[in-house]
Amino acid sequence: MAGTDGTKFPHIREHFQKKIKEVYKGMEVEFDSYPADDVACDRNAYITSLDSMKKGDLVFIFTPDNLHFLMAEAAIRRGLHVLVTKPIVQTLKEHAELRKLATENNVLVAIEVHKRWDPIYNDARQRVPSFKDFQYFYSYMSQPKSQLITFKSWAGKASDISYYLNSHHVDFHCWAMQDLAKPVRVTAMASDGIAKGEPYNCDTEDSITLMTQWKNNKSNNLGTAVYTASWVAPKADVHSQQRFHYMGTTGEVQVDQAHRGYLCASDDNPYSSINPIYMKYTPDTEGYFSGQQGYGYRSLEEFTRAAIRLRSGEITDPQHFNASLATVWATTTSTAILQAGRISLDEGKAVIIEYDEAGQPVALSLASN
Numbered sequence: 461m462a463g464t465d466g467t468k469f470p471h472i473r474e475h476f477q478k479k480i481k482e483v484y485k486g487m488e489v490e491f492d493s494y495p496a497d498d499v500a501c502d503r504n505a506y507i508t509s510l511d512s513m514k515k516g517d518l519v520f521i522f523t524p525d526n527l528h529f530l531m532a533e534a535a536i537r538r539g540l541h542v543l544v545t546k547p548i549v550q551t552l553k554e555h556a557e558l559r560k561l562a563t564e565n566n567v568l569v570a571i572e573v574h575k576r577w578d579p580i581y582n583d584a585r586q587r588v589p590s591f592k593d594f595q596y597f598y599s600y601m602s603q604p605k606s607q608l609i610t611f612k613s614w615a616g617k618a619s620d621i622s623y624y625l626n627s628h629h630v631d632f633h634c635w636a637m638q639d640l641a642k643p644v645r646v647t648a649m650a651s652d653g654i655a656k657g658e659p660y661n662c663d664t665e666d667s668i669t670l671m672t673q674w675k676n677n678k679s680n681n682l683g684t685a686v687y688t689a690s691w692v693a694p695k696a697d698v699h700s701q702q703r704f705h706y707m708g709t710t711g712e713v714q715v716d717q718a719h720r721g722y723l724c725a726s727d728d729n730p731y732s733s734i735n736p737i738y739m740k741y742t743p744d745t746e747g748y749f750s751g752q753q754g755y756g757y758r759s760l761e762e763f764t765r766a767a768i769r770l771r772s773g774e775i776t777d778p779q780h781f782n783a784s785l786a787t788v789w790a791t792t793t794s795t796a797i798l799q800a801g802r803i804s805l806d807e808g809k810a811v812i813i814e815y816d817e818a819g820q821p822v823a824l825s826l827a828s829n
Contacts, residue, residue, distance in 0.1 A: 571794075576755075
């Protein structure tokens with residue numbers, strides 16, 4: 461495990477001891493850490509950790525968004541398979557560079573977007589093509605105001621709430637639209653006032669909405685998508701509200717991922733809607749961890765299994781997994797939408813997504829009207 465502040469690792473080990481080893485039977489929590497526990501700051505500790513690995517090993521990157529490219533690039537150049545939390549990067553230029561490096565080094569590079577493994581989201585994705593032309597998509601995802609305290613060191617500096625949360629449903633929609641439609645124009649709008657005030661003092665938007673024009677590939681008919689993300693929601697029965705509505709020409713689906721009809725309350729914890737389909741924290745009847753079927757777990761497991769198949773030689777081309785995983789080769793469209801949204805907010809204009817002959821997003825330009 462690598463970070464910048466080694467003095468945090470004793471607390472992390474204590475947390476793992478209490479929340480994992482003492483909860484589940486037969487679960488070990490030891491790990492090597494970089495930098496050493498007595499080093500308060502080493503921004504290159506990740507390089508030391510990468511140099512301790514061998515070609516074909518796996519790297520998971522869960523850091524502030526602006527560091528994803530730097531760390532992924534270093535790992536790829538060392539021949540390591542890389543899973544990066546969403547968004548994989550913040551610009552089309554960085555995405556293209558990672559795509560090129562992954563191809564040259566023949567390694568698997570993908571985004572950790574666990575909604576793809578939710579059985580309900582997955583089923584909805586498989587139904588979408590039967591609804592013919594895309595018409596309308598709406599998504600909403602939020603986190604409570606307290607997250608602004610947690611993310612104060614980078615909120616509004618290294619990233620925004622659209623990159624952080626809209627990336628989930630943008631990925632899902634782009635995945636569902638593969639070979640069916642493509643985004644052509646993005647206009648972003650935002651609300652503010654809470655994050656910039658006390659006690660948060662974060663120079664960032666409260667909520668961001670990306671209004672995106674799509675074009676169906678065969679008919680050239682237009683569709684509209686509205687992706688909204690917020691980190692100023694009130695405390696509720698769930699940590700994160702998350703839902704979407706998809707409508708095609710002949711059918712529609714609506715999913716509320718936050719509410720699965722499972723309610724829980726106790727004297728120690730307030731009334732809440734819980735979702736063990738994402739991650740099951742209660743042990744089985746013998747005391748062992750039993751969350752292997754949760755889509756949060758499966759997202760990591762399926763990437764690991766794919767990397768093992770590549771390392772063993774069973775599969776030789778990482779792009780074999782373009783259909784099943786959110787690989788760097790199959791997700792450029794998501795990056796285009798997210799970056800276009802940021803540019804639209806900064807410039808106050810709509811942004812056009814430009815494509816090459818192969819249908820890959822390659823550039824963004826300000827709309828003339």
